[in-house]
Amino acid sequence: MSLISSFPIMSSSCNPAQNTIDWTALRSDFPLLSQQAHNKQLAYLDNAATTQKPNAVIEAIAHYYRVDNANVHRGVYELSERATQSYEATRNKVQNFLNAWSREEIIFVRGATEAINLVAQSYARPALKPGDEILISAMEHHSNIVPWQMVCKKTGAQLAIIPINDSAEIMLERYQQLLNEKTRLVAVTHVSNALGSINPVQQMITMAHEKEIPVLLDGAQAAAHLSVDVQALDCDFYTFSSHKAYGPTGVGVLYGKKRHLDAMEPYQGGGDMISSVRFEHTEYNSLPYKFEAGTPNIAGVVGFGAALDYLSAVGFDNIVQREQQLLDYATLKLQAISGLHIIGRAKNKASIISFVLDCAHSHDISTILDHQGVAIRAGHHCAMPVMERFNVPATARASMAFYNNEADIDQLVRGLAQVFKLFS
Amino acid sequence: MNEELRALYQEVIIDHGRHPRNFKKLEEPSCCQEGYNPLCGDRLTLYLKVDHNKIIDASFEGVGCAISMASTSLMIERIKNIPIIEAQQLFEAFHLLVTEPSPTVKTLEYLGKLTVLGGVRDFPTRIKCATLGWHALKAGLDNAASEQRVSTE
Numbered sequence: 001m002s003l004i005s006s007f008p009i010m011s012s013s014c015n016p017a018q019n020t021i022d023w024t025a026l027r028s029d030f031p032l033l034s035q036q037a038h039n040k041q042l043a044y045l046d047n048a049a050t051t052q053k054p055n056a057v058i059e060a061i062a063h064y065y066r067v068d069n070a071n072v073h074r075g076v077y078e079l080s081e082r083a084t085q086s087y088e089a090t091r092n093k094v095q096n097f098l099n100a101w102s103r104e105e106i107i108f109v110r111g112a113t114e115a116i117n118l119v120a121q122s123y124a125r126p127a128l129k130p131g132d133e134i135l136i137s138a139m140e141h142h143s144n145i146v147p148w149q150m151v152c153k154k155t156g157a158q159l160a161i162i163p164i165n166d167s168a169e170i171m172l173e174r175y176q177q178l179l180n181e182k183t184r185l186v187a188v189t190h191v192s193n194a195l196g197s198i199n200p201v202q203q204m205i206t207m208a209h210e211k212e213i214p215v216l217l218d219g220a221q222a223a224a225h226l227s228v229d230v231q232a233l234d235c236d237f238y239t240f241s242s243h244k245a246y247g248p249t250g251v252g253v254l255y256g257k258k259r260h261l262d263a264m265e266p267y268q269g270g271g272d273m274i275s276s277v278r279f280e281h282t283e284y285n286s287l288p289y290k291f292e293a294g295t296p297n298i299a300g301v302v303g304f305g306a307a308l309d310y311l312s313a314v315g316f317d318n319i320v321q322r323e324q325q326l327l328d329y330a331t332l333k334l335q336a337i338s339g340l341h342i343i344g345r346a347k348n349k350a351s352i353i354s355f356v357l358d359c360a361h362s363h364d365i366s367t368i369l370d371h372q373g374v375a376i377r378a379g380h381h382c383a384m385p386v387m388e389r390f391n392v393p394a395t396a397r398a399s400m401a402f403y404n405n406e407a408d409i410d411q412l413v414r415g416l417a418q419v420f421k422l423f424s
Numbered sequence: 425m426n427e428e429l430r431a432l433y434q435e436v437i438i439d440h441g442r443h444p445r446n447f448k449k450l451e452e453p454s455c456c457q458e459g460y461n462p463l464c465g466d467r468l469t470l471y472l473k474v475d476h477n478k479i480i481d482a483s484f485e486g487v488g489c490a491i492s493m494a495s496t497s498l499m500i501e502r503i504k505n506i507p508i509i510e511a512q513q514l515f516e517a518f519h520l521l522v523t524e525p526s527p528t529v530k531t532l533e534y535l536g537k538l539t540v541l542g543g544v545r546d547f548p549t550r551i552k553c554a555t556l557g558w559h560a561l562k563a564g565l566d567n568a569a570s571e572q573r574v575s576t577e
Contacts (some may be wrong), residue, residue, distance in 0.1 A: 360489075361489035362464075362489075363466075363491070364433075364490045371426060393464075393465045394464055422438065
């Protein structure tokens with residue numbers, strides 16, 4: 001596609017292992033980042049909430065509406081065929097991105113939240129009986145807690161919680177003990193949105209599979225920051241959102257092993273998910289369409305495809321290396337500040353730093369930083385049990401993407417100096 | 425630091441945020457009302473002692489940002505020893521202060537020291553912080569009134 005031909009990577013796209021990326025040029029691919037906030041250069045450090053979009057994504061969406069817009073899987077005319085092709089091309093890209101065995105295992109949904117709800121309603125709910133257990137961790141986002149609670153309420157099953165240690169790491173010995181004959185599913189986050197911990201999911205999946213327990217991974221914070229191979233992981237379900245991976249909002253992915261998806265009843269009924277409808281009986285469509293009722297977010301999926309192309313061109317070796325550099329730099333700078341405490345000190349961390357100050361509440365920190373041009377998140381990060389675990393009402397959270405730079409972090413540190421000036 | 429920020433974080437607010445007054449549990453309150461902002465996790469408990477339709481004592485406990493702590497602290501200083509009906513009028517006036525672009529002189533005069541919280545109107549995401557204690561007050565007074573009705577019938 002010509003849309004990414006302006007991609008600024010020099011020699012790296014053919015050999016991503018060589019870190020020859022011009023990160024400054026790459027940042028200019030993201031038009032939003034060049035703006036000012038409160039008369040200061042914007043330092044956008046809320047990438048765990050959503051990422052900014054490169055021109056390639058914005059242009060792909062505009063191009064779709066300007067040139068290719070028609071409904072998919074329906075019209076017998078060129079325009080509809082082109083729309084269908086663009087939409088389905090993204091499915092192939094997701095398949096490659098996750099290294100799924102088949103494109104039929106890729107279901108488009110609205111986001112990671114909807115993907116988890118789909119599994120909860122279509123996979124877990126019909127199978128669960130009173131006394132059964134779903135095992136989640138103490139560091140889950142609300143979207144990997146509440147759908148299971150809803151299913152438990154309907155079925156009489158129960159949630160069991162894998163505890164985390166003071167460094168915000170899964171306690172694997174406790175996990176081993178909690179895997180028992182009542183456990184029907186393990187649902188854990190790949191990377192914690194509030195703490196940054198990268199969980200030992202490969203090991204956790206092996207441990208669960210030894211007892212024939214399936215595993216769902218919430219990859220919302222992982223997919224754009226680590227290389228994910230669902231066949232190597234052998235996870236049963238994997239979920240993530242486009243908008244946290246440089247694509248548009250309103251699109252997400254449920255990956256499921258074909259044998260699970262085949263056995264599951266559809267989550268929603270409507271057009272596109274059927275092969276024949278009579279008032280007496282409806283035959284469902286084959287995978288993946290069985291789970292995609294109604295006209296999908298076509299433009300969003302097309303834009304998401306452009307985001308995946310962009311990510312592949314940068315390459316995960318480069319992304320991981322750059323984001324670890326930024327994490328190390330930010331950790332050094334922040335931990336040197338007296339009266340600042342980092343919450344979440346896992347050995348294996350993604351580029352997310354949650355912190356609290358002795359002198360100021362995270363909301364006050366965020367307001368003052370905003371006036372210094374620094375956008376961070378303050379609050380419980382939709383992970384209230386995590387806040388409880390670490391005995392804090394809320395945290396401030398800086399989360400970095402590969403387009404951030406050391407200057408953004410310096411701006412954060414200077415902004416924090418203003419907070420100290422005001423509050424201590 | 426710019427003017428908007430200075431207007432938000434006036435010294436009185438920093439002072440009350442850091443050292444909230446009447447920050448304790450009240451012995452034998454007429455009602456204790458929880459105030460909770462699920463967006464940020466700020467949580468407080470407001471204690472009221474009401475007698476003959478008058479607030480004779482008030483206090484609070486909790487955790488929150490400088491704005492919610494200061495706002496509640498300043499509110500309690502003001503509502504002690506006033507009739508319930510006047511506290512309800514104060515609630516309305518305070519609401520105008522933090523949401524209206526230009527509150528009337530009458531409103532400002534009526535609110536007095538509480539006007540230091542007016543700067544919050546330029547920070548839409550922080551209005552809920554400033555009104556947390558006030559919403560607890562309104563709910564607490566409504567409960568106290570209905571309990572009183574129940575007990576006198």
